[in-house]
Each structure stands twice: as C-alpha cells, then as structure tokens.
Amino acid sequence: MLKIGYVRLRDPRSTEDTASLKAAGCHVVRAEEPAGLAFDDSSVLNSIIDFIAEGDQLVVTRLGHLGSSARDLLDVLDRLESRGASLMIADAEICSLGEGGRALRAALGAVAAVEPPWAGRRRKGAPAEDIRALQAAGVGPVEIARRLGVSRMTVWRKLKEATA
Incomplete structure (x- = not known):
C-alpha cells in the first residue's frame, strides 16, 4: 500500500x-x-x-x-x-x-x-441572464438572491444595469 x-x-x-x-x-x-x-x-x-x-x-x-x-x-x-x-x-x-x-x-x-447549494464556492455574482429569467418568471428580487446565492444588492444592481 x-x-x-x-x-x-x-x-x-x-x-x-x-x-x-x-x-x-x-x-x-x-x-x-x-x-x-x-x-x-x-x-x-x-x-x-x-x-x-x-x-x-x-x-x-x-x-x-x-x-x-x-x-x-x-x-x-x-x-x-x-x-x-x-x-x-x-x-x-x-x-x-x-x-x-x-x-x-x-x-x-x-x-x-x-448546506446551501453554493456552500464552499466563491461567487462573483450571478449571471444577469439568470436574474432576468427569474424576474420574468415572476420571482421577486429577495427570492432571486436566495435561489442564486448572491446578495440582494447584487440582484438589484444587475436588474438596474439591464434597464439602463
């Protein structure tokens, strides 16, 4: 051995x-x-x-x-x-x-x-497409943040960038 x-x-x-x-x-x-x-x-x-x-x-x-x-x-x-x-x-x-x-x-x-699905993984934020897709499906920003393992601020920032 x-x-x-x-x-x-x-x-x-x-x-x-x-x-x-x-x-x-x-x-x-x-x-x-x-x-x-x-x-x-x-x-x-x-x-x-x-x-x-x-x-x-x-x-x-x-x-x-x-x-x-x-x-x-x-x-x-x-x-x-x-x-x-x-x-x-x-x-x-x-x-x-x-x-x-x-x-x-x-x-x-x-x-x-x-463990949450993102445990142990460093994230640089969720892709904007994922955030927009969840929003289009009627999911609110707080729930989007929870599902994607990012902060609510990240979600708000990505949504604001998408409308700009």
Whole structure:
C-alpha cells in the first residue's frame, strides 16, 4: 500500500502538516499552492486522485485540505472509493475504511443535506441572464438572491444595469 500525503500551502500549519504526513508514513507528500480559494482548481489533488491505485491511501492532516464544503469532501471520498483507495485523516486518526469511514460519510452527508447549494464556492455574482429569467418568471428580487446565492444588492444592481 502506497501512502500519499497531500497538504495545501498558505495554511499557517502547512510546514507542521508536511512533517506530520512524513511521520505518518507517507511515501510521497505533495503540496499545493492554491491559486485562489476554489477547490475546483486543485490540480495537484486531482492528479493524485487520478494516479492513486487500488489499495493506496491518501493521507491529509485535516479534512479542510480536501474541500471547503461537505459536498466537496464527499466528492473526494467517492472518487477515491471508485479507484479502490482510501482516505486517512491523520490529526483525527480516522480512516475512510470500516466503522470510522461509515461514520465520516454519514456525518458529511448530514452536513451536505443542510448546506446551501453554493456552500464552499466563491461567487462573483450571478449571471444577469439568470436574474432576468427569474424576474420574468415572476420571482421577486429577495427570492432571486436566495435561489442564486448572491446578495440582494447584487440582484438589484444587475436588474438596474439591464434597464439602463
């Protein structure tokens, strides 16, 4: 079994995390300097998951290195399981195999069920077309903001721009 460590840099504890991963027996430790805050752009994490083989283990010190929402974390777990690999969270001493894995998946599933659809995603605002389409369908600005996960001010600003 190959243990592959993953750490996101720009975290105040990233140096300690790298040492912890090596101490946890990781054969390889890959670090990623995130370009932004979006986890969708985690090219190092994606390449690890694409490379990882059956029986291998991805090791992180904290779940926060894998995603910013429960949905992101469940996606990583699903991708690892589809490859026959497992996840180990070193600080919590939880592995995605066995009882701990079932408990982890249940907890993340419960959190994902109550998270808003835009949780963990940085938004630069909703597309004006989406706002206008909802308004044309008779949806009010406050409800548009809620549905699209933006502020009411963003909705008002986009509607004003559309009429200008």
